[in-house]
Amino acid sequence: MRKLIILSAGFVSCFAPPVSAEPYHVPSHCPRPDADYFLAEDALTEQSDVDVQADTAQLVDLGTSVFTGKVDVRRGGQQLNANRATYNQTTGKVTAQGDVRLRDSQMSIFGDQAEWNLDEDRGTLIDAEYQTKQMNARGEASHVTRQGVQSTQLKNATYTTCMEDDEFWKLKAGDVDLDHEEGVGRAYDVVLRIKDVPVFYTPYISFPLSDERKSGFLIPSIGSSNETGFDVSTPYYWNIAPQMDATLTPRYMSDRGLMLNGEFRYLTSQSEGLIDAAFLGSDSLRQNGDEINPNYNEDRKHFSFQQNGHYGSSNRWRTLVDYNYVSDRDYLEDFSSNLSLSSTTHLNRLLNVNYYGDIWNFGARVQGYQNLLEDVEDPYQRLPQLTLNGLLPDQAYGLSYEFKSEFTAFDHDNRVSGQRFNLEPGISMPMGTAGFFMTPRVALKQSYYSLDNLSGQTRFEDSTINRTLPVVSLDSGLVFERPLKFAGDSWIQTLEPRAFYLYIPYRNQDNIPLFDTNLRTFGMGSMFSHDRFTGPDRVGDANQVTVGLTSRFINEETGREKLRMTLGQIQYFSDRKVNLRQDVKETRSDSDFIAEAVASITEEWALAGQIQWDPDSTTSNMSSLQLRYRGENGGVFNIAHRYRRDDGLNRFPIEQADVSGSLPINDQWSIIGRYYRSLMDNTTLEALAGVEYHSCCWATRVVFRDYINDIDADSRNKAIYFEIELKGLGRFGKKSGGLLEESIRGYE
Incomplete structure (x- = not known):
């Protein structure tokens, strides 16, 4: 006969694996722990009473009870099962024997014998085996001793994430101390065994008991390359504060010497930043293959500082700092293993301050560069650049008003420098329906230049230059749809023609220096742009219409786009006289064709391609083709x-x-x-x-x-x-x- 007795006492159980653990994804084919090992998450309550159920209960002495047969002790989110349990109500002690199991929502512990004080939450579990839910880990310990809610001690403990039938590795420690208040575990006399062969020993190791960060050495990185020789890095992580940390990494390269790398990160209520630096004293690599090291016996170093800030109650003010420095032109090539990074030609040095309002946006910038190329002149520095832009949409009669302005002071040691002031007010009238749109727009580009450092510059005769140009455009498009049946599925096919007319009169601009202007990369996006140059030093003359056609195939049930094809070309009604070079004039009556296609062949396969085709010479000027596969199995x-x-x-x-x-x-x-x-x-x-x-x-x-x-x-x-x-x-x-x-x- 089962009896229920209510005990007013506390009962908890806590255990943590004696290793420094990292979260990881368990492959789908791996077995999971039995769900009966753990209690459900919703079993956790604030209940302080203990419920005990057993087949039989006997009061053997005043205040002492003995429970036998399927003993079940529960309190809140914890449970104790045993064949036999003795409870002393006066002292609050419980002694359990035979198939003892302690479990909660995250851990399950098995043992032969347990002694616990429910009032003080102190006790010991003998010859225990444990399994955790979060890490899918398991292990053994000869003694698990609980010292209240503050700490837990284990003797002769093991830890592994392997299954019993495939125990590739296992950690074994003589003593483990878990400090739950500090959130840190400490293990002593630790041996790592692989296939039961000891491969690593350490007298001491500390590890976090949760996802909280903790100071200590990280896993070292060891390798070799002909750029560095034998290469080993041993990072040390310093958890300075909850919102501040640093990593110090000594890196030894047998061919070059000892480099010290440091990284410092911080986070405040209004900003986040990163400082990264490295120093190699006296590079000892004399020659790499057939190439002589030009930095032999030189100090090599770099420094980088990035910060993003946001200020004000609505975070309308934003700041950005990006400062980079290397000691020599070959630094990135020698110490980077990435082609795109090592091919960097200029390092940015930038300070941005921006304000984002409902109508107006303001920006201030100071920018320079470190040039890593020997045969290329330094770019211009912006000291400073100020911008003020505004947009007022949907006003009376459907009109939208826009305003762009910019002032930049360009500085250079050897080339012509000066100040540039640009204004571009504009007005447009967007209109349309679900299947039609049209946007006429008129704008005025006004530029003023005040030039300095003109000595020896025969090309630039005037120190002050004014330029005023109107910009007229009309952007329009239609959207046609029709239902389509294919392979038993319902589809929607669209046909979306678009026409964009642009007119800008010609002005001779050869007397204006090129501070920050280049030709845009020709593509579908630039065909429908008001500018064919990236900066305002050149305003391209235009009398042209861009015609494009897009067609999409959309699955009517899922809404997924299966295929998109686009074709576009510019028709020119006059020659383009404005260019970056004075001797270049474009006389073609049409541009290259741009064709793009993106196809989702199956759930796993996708194809994307683009081509820029010259119809006059029947040649391709640019093309790209990509075939991608993403499998459900991770392929x-x-x-x-x-x-x-x-x-x-x-x-x-x-x-x-x-x-x-x-x-x-x-x-x-x-x-x-x-x-x-x-x-x-x-x-x-x-x-x-x-x-x-x-x-x-x-x-x-x-x-x-x-x-x-x-x-x-x-x-x-x-x-x-x-x-x-x-x-x-x-x-x-x-x-x-x-x-x-x-x-x-x-x-x-």
Whole structure:
């Protein structure tokens, strides 16, 4: 017969694994712990009473009760089960024997015997086994001793995230102390065993008991390349405050010496920032292959500071600081493993202050650069640049008013400098319906220049220049729809013609210097733009109409766009006389065709392409084609071709092929690769190959990489990345996850 007795006492159980743990995703094929191991989340309550159920209950002494047969003790979100339990109401002590189990929503502990004081929440569990829900971890301990809510001690404890039938790795510690108030665990006399073979020993290790950050050494990174030689980094993380931390990383490179890297992050109620710096004293690499190191015996260093701020009750004021410095032109090439980063030509130095109002936006900027190129002049500095822009839409008679203004003081040591003031008021009348739109617009571009440093500059005769130009445009479009049946599905096909007329009269602008202006990249976006230049130093003359046609195929049930195709071209009614160079004049009556297509072939496969076609010479000036695969099993495959023709004016012609992917062979094994080649230069930019193995509790990755940092350099860099991850503990070796995410689009 089962009896119910209500006990007014407290009962809790707490345990944490004796290792520094990292959250990780358990693969879908891995077994999960039995749901009966843990209580449901909604079982947690603030109840202080304890409910006890048992087959039999006997009062053997004054205040002492013995429960036998399916003993079930519950309090709030905790539960104790045993074959036999003795409770002393006077002292609050419970002694349980036989198949003892303690569990809550996150942990389940099994043992042969338990002694607990319900009043003081103190006690010991003997010969215990445990399993956690969050980390899918398990382990054993000869003694689990609870000291109130403050701390827990364990003797001869183990920890692993592996299943019992595949225990690849296990940590074993002599003593473990869990400080719950501080949120820190400490383990002593720790041995890491792989396949029951001891591979690592440390007399002491500390670890967090939650997701809170904690000071300490992070997993080291070890590798080798012919840029650095043997390369090992040992980062130390310092949790200074809840909203402030730092990472100090000594990096030893056998060919170059010892580099010290530091990173400091902070977060306040109004800003967030990052300071990053590194110093290498006396670079000891004399020669890399056939190339002499020009920075031999020189100090190498960098400094970077970024900050974003927002101020005011509605955060209308925003600030941005971006300052970067390197000690020499080769720094990024020598210490970066990324081609795009090492190919950086200028480092930004910028301070922005912006205000965003309901109608008006204000901006102030100070900007300079560090030039990393020897044969290119420094860009102009903006000291300062001020902008004020406004927009007042939907006014009387449907009119919208706009206003743009800018003042910039350009500074340069060797070239003509000066101040530029621009005003552009405009008025437009947007109108339309669901299937039609038309927007006529009229604007006036007014520019004023005051030039300095004109000595020796024969091209610029006047120190003051005025330029006024009207801009007239008409943008219009239609949207037609029709239902369509295909492969048993209902579709909507759209036909969307668009016409954009632009008129700007010609003004000779050869006497205006080019401070920050360049020609826009020709594409679908620039065809419908009011400016064919990126800055106001040139206002392109125009008498033209852009015609475009877009068609979409949309699944009527899901709303998903299956296919989008766009074709566009500009028809010119007069020659374009304004250009960046005085001797260049465009006389064609039409532009190249721009065609774009994006197709979702299946749920996994997608195709995207673009081509810029010259109908006069029947040649392609630019094209790109990308085929992408994203599988439900995590597989990724990309193949792309990019081409830009050398037309005599284009300084950066390219033709590149790029194939990359991460393809699973089965639930555990995957192959990784990338082949990135410049067909124009007949040079492989990056070749990467590797394999990955993932089980339920550990993973490993081996990657070989052959790459270049400078396309004009003769030498190549080779590196091997070997990494092993003990899931729930950490990663060891040369980390390659960030590299693969940059090299293989879609890789996670």
